[in-house]
Amino acid sequence: MKLNLKIWRQKDRESQGKLVDYVLEDLNPHMSFLEMLDTLNERLILTGDEPVEFDHDCREGICGQCGMMINGIAHGPLQNTTTCQLHLRSFTDNETIFIEPFRSQAFPIKRDLRVDRSAFDRIISSGGFVSTNTGQAPDAHALPVSHQVTEEAFDAAACIGCGACVATCKNSSAALFTSAKINHLVLLPQGKEERQERVIRMVEQMDAEEFGHCSNTEACEVECPQGISVLNIARMNYEYNRALTRRK
């Protein structure tokens, strides 16, 4: 198949970027989207151009490193699917595809399609953990946790930290990401102890990173590859208000 690509090229954080046209022919529809970019890069290298820089590593939908806006949709047209899991059979022959980086004030562009998502790490380091040191743990069976609670905690913990929720949100809010971690931990008895401090610190860090505010458009859930539910945001708001009232 043939694809007409319009890819965002930008040399570094400060430079002005622009969309550049590329045409690829004879593509196999079973190729993955990133393999299509590999093919393009191979050609660019051999013709003396600079290849397109893009983020990727595991190529199986779990590391959260890949991610780009494909025709204006974070991770492209397939629901609950990362860019690396997308295949060309999701596109039509001769289609024009716009490929751009995840855009947000808090995710500065490093080069081409690569962005800096270290703000997420800082949100986690502000409180997204259980304060237990190696060696302190009691026996794993000391505290039973119901099947259902575990499953709910898992649903939140499944977040891969890709940033699609931020990229797709018109406010660039990180509420889905942050709330997923808060809920994962608050649902479990091991995480309850630090419930108040954690939510306050993480929400404050999120604000400090220049993410926007959530205005409940729910766009994030639609494009989240892990299907993280927006109910997490509602629970985070509850936890936050609860913590504020108790702190006083």
Place this chain on the structure above:
Amino acid sequence: MNLDAKIPEGSLEQKWENFKKTAKLVNPANRKKLEVIVVGTGLAGSSIAASLAEMGYQVKAFCFQDSPRRAHSVAAQGGVNAAKNYKNDGDSVYRMFVDTLKGGDFRAREANVYRMAECSLNLIDQAVAQGVPFSREYGGYLNNRSFGGVQVSRTFYARGQTGQQLLLGAYQALMRQVGKGAVKLYSRHEMLDLVLVDGKARGIIVRNLDTGVLERHAGHAVILATGGYGKIYYLSTLAMGCNGSAIWRAHKKGALMASPSWIQIHPTSLPQSGDYQSKLTLMSESLRNDGRIWVPLNTGETRKPNDIPENERDYYLERRYPAFGNLAPRDISSRAAKERIDAGFGIGPLKNAVYLDFAKAIKEQGRAKIEEKYGNLFDMYRKITGFDAYEEPMMISPSAHFSMGGLWVDYELMTTVPGLFALGEANFADHGANRLGANSLLQASVDGYFIAPYTVANYLSGDIHTGKIDDQHPAFDKAQEAVEANLRKLLAIAGNKTVDYYHKTLGKILYDYCGLARNEAGLKGAIVEIRKLREDFYKNVKIPGDSITMNSELEKAGRVSDYLEIGELMCFDALSRNESCGAHFREEYQTAEGEAMRNDAEFQFISAWEWAGADADPVLHKEELTFEVLKPIVRSYK
């Protein structure tokens, strides 16, 4: 060279206790004067970095991804073993030790294996305390399943994302220490060389992958937790950036490499579908609990799988290994698949796969049950292939997966370079010639949480009067200059072939001659071919851009230049071992039924290789293995 494994005195059960009792300690006031460099933030790296920082040491942690949470531990699906015996099905530390040693075909140290089984108990406690949402039964207690090669249920899991959840636990512990300022984190930094001062590991040279700038970092000890190098085959279940460069560059500075050719080829990954393919996705081994593996009984079969009647199918694992059937260990399952594929029974467009069939399980247990157990894997299968595995069997094939080989380490996880430790998949230690499923998340974790904190402290106790290590020492200048020269050399080649071309070509040579089956002529030929390929690489590779900005191709070129040397060593290793054991199957050494023939009289040792220079053959050193508790027996899964 005398390879002293430093196994502690005492009976098997007492050895680790004895080590801990006599290990030297560092008092809390001195710890903050000691700096430790941790390269890698997977399960092994994150856990040791967090644990050391909790104890009060100054830690720097490095990874090449843009966040520590993306280390490839994240991709492990199936589970993590621990001898908790929560199922009351006869499990124990001893039983786990036996399974692991036997699974590894008696090519691992008894003492190491026993310690791993022993520490498995604590790991589950630790992970649960961190908030890892392991699967639970309705009564609220932890669930287990069984994994290939064992007859008890000792595998703990978090849906099909156990590695992700364990890693997030370790990552969160790490980020907690980063928040406290106890760990300095360097994401998107790649280690390009090890720095030795007076024969001791005292630092590293890294390249900031976002800016291209080279940096030097000094410390009292260096810990490599840089994962596996199975990506050397190009097509593998590993991530694109997985590499052997950190350990290889340490190897060239004096650390011996052990059993480099012992690479596990996993039986259940998705088959290659074309030349453009960049990786083979793993389908968790847990699928073999309910899926049945088969190929058509006739070659040239053209019917759809569901149209092939039961009596025209060959369930070859059930046929050859009735006691274990579809749960036979990985090496055996992969080889059996290759045997059928090579004999012309392969299925799929490229005839390179076998079926993994759930029809019986769905009929017996219902679709809902199968969906609950494997839903995410079936979804992944559909996304990648476009087929629905609830309706027709999956197509799977063997793929390079895990490196049992790695840097040689003693019982304290220290390499032959003083002060240089290797943890997790980067070392060779606990799996022998074949790693059992769900044992490597365990090994990476216990290395980092429970073993290295003691052994590294034991080493550091000798450094409390050393003072800060100076990164302006001439040794750092020299190492940095060498790294710069190497980058310049790569960029200057300006040839006409891409880095991927070399990586793919090398991968193909290794699959053909140093993969599931090896023989003398093939290995000798492969060494010649790899040398030629390497020569060609240094004449004709084309790397665009420069070294002072972000440049993925330059990163890849560095990794592939190392792979071109590691591949050669793998062939030497495989060639020197005239026996078949675990993943190492030499065609000359098999029984009439095609089973592996081990040779304990001559090869009951670990091969540890010394770098002798680019133009010289590597030098073999042997660490003899002794078995005091469990006498080697022939592995039989029949």
